[in-house]
Amino acid sequence: MNRVMIMGKAHSRAVRKEGRMNRTRRIIRKNIHYYILLLIPLLYILLFSYGPIIGNILAFRKFVPGGSIYGEEWTGLRYFKMFLGEASFWRAFNNTWLLNIYHLVFTVPVSILFALIVNEIKPAKMRNLVQTVSYLPNFISVVVVVGLMTELLSPTYGLVNELLGMLGIPPTFFMNEAAWFRTLYISSEIWQFTGWNSIIFFAAITSIDHQLYEAADMDGAGRLQKIWHVTLPQIMPTIVVVYIMSFGHLMTVAFEKVLLMYTPSNSERSDVIETLVYRIGIQSTNYSYSTAISLFGGLLGLVIVVTANALAKKYTRYSLY
Amino acid sequence: MRTIRRNEEWVFRLVLALFIVVVCGAVLLPFIHLLAVSFSSSAANAGGKVAFLPVGFHIKAYQFILSHRDILSGFRNSVLQTTIGTVLSLLLMTMCAYPLSKKIAGQSFIIWMIMLTMLFNGGMIPTYMMIKGLGLLDSIWAVILPFCITPYYLMLMMNFFREFPEPIEEAALIDGLNPIQILFRMVLPLSKPILVTMALFMIVFYWNNWFSSLIYLNKTSMYPIMLIVRNILDGQQLVNSGMAGQDTTKYISTASLKAASIMVTSLPIFILLPFTQKYFTKGALIGAVKG
Numbered sequence: 031m032n033r034v035m036i037m038g039k040a041h042s043r044a045v046r047k048e049g050r051m052n053r054t055r056r057i058i059r060k061n062i063h064y065y066i067l068l069l070i071p072l073l074y075i076l077l078f079s080y081g082p083i084i085g086n087i088l089a090f091r092k093f094v095p096g097g098s099i100y101g102e103e104w105t106g107l108r109y110f111k112m113f114l115g116e117a118s119f120w121r122a123f124n125n126t127w128l129l130n131i132y133h134l135v136f137t138v139p140v141s142i143l144f145a146l147i148v149n150e151i152k153p154a155k156m157r158n159l160v161q162t163v164s165y166l167p168n169f170i171s172v173v174v175v176v177g178l179m180t181e182l183l184s185p186t187y188g189l190v191n192e193l194l195g196m197l198g199i200p201p202t203f204f205m206n207e208a209a210w211f212r213t214l215y216i217s218s219e220i221w222q223f224t225g226w227n228s229i230i231f232f233a234a235i236t237s238i239d240h241q242l243y244e245a246a247d248m249d250g251a252g253r254l255q256k257i258w259h260v261t262l263p264q265i266m267p268t269i270v271v272v273y274i275m276s277f278g279h280l281m282t283v284a285f286e287k288v289l290l291m292y293t294p295s296n297s298e299r300s301d302v303i304e305t306l307v308y309r310i311g312i313q314s315t316n317y318s319y320s321t322a323i324s325l326f327g328g329l330l331g332l333v334i335v336v337t338a339n340a341l342a343k344k345y346t347r348y349s350l351y
Numbered sequence: 352m353r354t355i356r357r358n359e360e361w362v363f364r365l366v367l368a369l370f371i372v373v374v375c376g377a378v379l380l381p382f383i384h385l386l387a388v389s390f391s392s393s394a395a396n397a398g399g400k401v402a403f404l405p406v407g408f409h410i411k412a413y414q415f416i417l418s419h420r421d422i423l424s425g426f427r428n429s430v431l432q433t434t435i436g437t438v439l440s441l442l443l444m445t446m447c448a449y450p451l452s453k454k455i456a457g458q459s460f461i462i463w464m465i466m467l468t469m470l471f472n473g474g475m476i477p478t479y480m481m482i483k484g485l486g487l488l489d490s491i492w493a494v495i496l497p498f499c500i501t502p503y504y505l506m507l508m509m510n511f512f513r514e515f516p517e518p519i520e521e522a523a524l525i526d527g528l529n530p531i532q533i534l535f536r537m538v539l540p541l542s543k544p545i546l547v548t549m550a551l552f553m554i555v556f557y558w559n560n561w562f563s564s565l566i567y568l569n570k571t572s573m574y575p576i577m578l579i580v581r582n583i584l585d586g587q588q589l590v591n592s593g594m595a596g597q598d599t600t601k602y603i604s605t606a607s608l609k610a611a612s613i614m615v616t617s618l619p620i621f622i623l624l625p626f627t628q629k630y631f632t633k634g635a636l637i638g639a640v641k642g
Binding site for chain 1: 359360363367370371374375377378379381382384385388396397398399402443444446447449450451453455456461464465468470471472473474475476477478479480481483484496497499500529530531534555558559561562566577580581584606609610613616617620621623624625628632
């Protein structure tokens with residue numbers, strides 16, 4: 031694996047072959063149809079992606095019920111000053127990045143480990159079975175995943191508490207305990223996405239040159255030594271890129287899952303920026319105030335991505351763009 | 352030395368076998384447990400007697416669910432949203448990705464503009480306000496349109512079209528077909544891997560989509576199945592059922608009702624996966640990693 035391409039450069043294979051005049055004429059003749067095809071998708075993107083981006087102007091303007099969706103009068107940074115002085119904002123802010131740091135620390139290594147172990151399973155049928163089974167949860171609705179958790183962990187009839195009861199441990203209402211929230215969030219992420227996220231590492235492993243392993247065999251390396259001295263160094267570029275990309279999501283969580291897991295009693299840990307925005311914006315209809323909060327989170331996320339990418343470019347040869 | 356190696360190999364295989372069992376168990380056992388719960392009697396469920404086999408087997412939970420008005424309309428709405436959404440999404444993404452895979456003026460600016468939305472998007476409230484402003488509240492389009500173009504998937508499609516063998520397109524061009532005709536007549540019929548992958552991703556997305564319905568739709572009769580299931584799991588009661596008042600409570604506990612609703616809504620996805628797997632494991636990686 032030589033390069034990780036996120037945004038490929040324009041291809042130029044065919045173009046080089048032809049004469050310049052001929053090429054220009056052909057491109058002009060060909061292009062009109064391409065632009066016709068692009069017309070509707072581009073209008074769509076302008077409306078549905080850039081419309082809301084411009085709509086963020088609401089964070090600086092006062093919204094009046096029945097008035098324009100872009101607000102009625104300028105308020106400057108009033109809403110920003112408001113939430114920056116709120117303890118509930120800082121709680122959500124800290125919960126967001128902490129949850130993501132824990133997420134980053136646990137989920138990526140587990141996926142790497144998973145790919146490494148799966149790669150050691152030599153009978154192809156068994157390997158395919160494990161992979162197929164492990165992909166399954168990725169496609170399951172987050173509603174169902176949280177539902178499974180709630181049912182299995184129910185304090186009155188859940189399987190987990192029944193088993194704990196046999197060991198003489200009194201039932202715990204796991205889903206309602208703030209102390210358990212991060213553990214449950216991250217372990218269910220691991221349950222749901224490890225198999226799927228390991229695809230990229232598995233692909234990296236399969237593209238390693240076999241001669242390296244043969245050389246290691248000659249030197250008398252065992253399985254573990256080959257993993258440590260050949261496989262891991264060879265997939266390091268992929269690991270680095272995956273980590274950098276994950277940093278881009280430091281300010282966003284799996285919002286729908288957090289919302290489904292959210293209860294007033296675990297809110298000490300489970301209230302994140304997006305759930306705060308949802309409560310203030312959608313439920314209490316404080317549109318301008320909540321837009322200001324989400325804009326702050328979004329811009330901070332953007333800054334982190336750009337910084338992470340710049341660092342990646344500097345220290346590795348791999349970057350997002 | 353040789354015996355040590357052989358012992359090590361033996362331990363290694365044992366660990367791998369254990370790993371296979373643990374992974375399969377971890378994924379499948381929760382579903383098997385819920386399947387058992389969904390077939391078990393109220394008393395057995397309430398007492399926590401059910402592990403992986405049904406106790407007091409009956410199928411009343413499924414009969415109840417599959418005859419309930421809200422669940423039936425939920426299925427109908429989900430099928431409708433999923434079908435329209437997937438078709439529209441494939442069409443728009445193809446129309447966008449194909450031209451952008453060619454060398455045309457403005458290409459890199461347009462790609463840059465689309466990719467920027469991956470790093471920064473409008474956010475929940477401005478999107479909500481815009482849907483509201485467009486008069487789409489309480490309309491099926493509110494839960495379909497905002498999700499038709501996913502930048503990441505668009506990128507995968509662009510990379511696929513870039514790798515498409517050029518001689519085929521050039522031959523068609525010489526035959527007098529224009530690029531639009533070439534796309535629909537020559538390229539798409541040969542693009543099954545990427546189309547199947549994208550279709551699967553979009554079907555799964557729309558089928559599992561519930562949050563946008565929660566904020567954009569007001570009438571229960573318009574809710575997709577996942578939002579209905581979320582409400583059931585949340586402890587909200589199903590009302591106005593044709594079976595209410597009969598022997599329902601004797602057999603059907605909330606636990607079996609919840610379990611049955613989870614099984615019924617996950618089943619379509621379970622069925623879909625084996626047929627598409629050979630495509631999506633490759634499709635998911637096109638362009639993301641290149642060797």
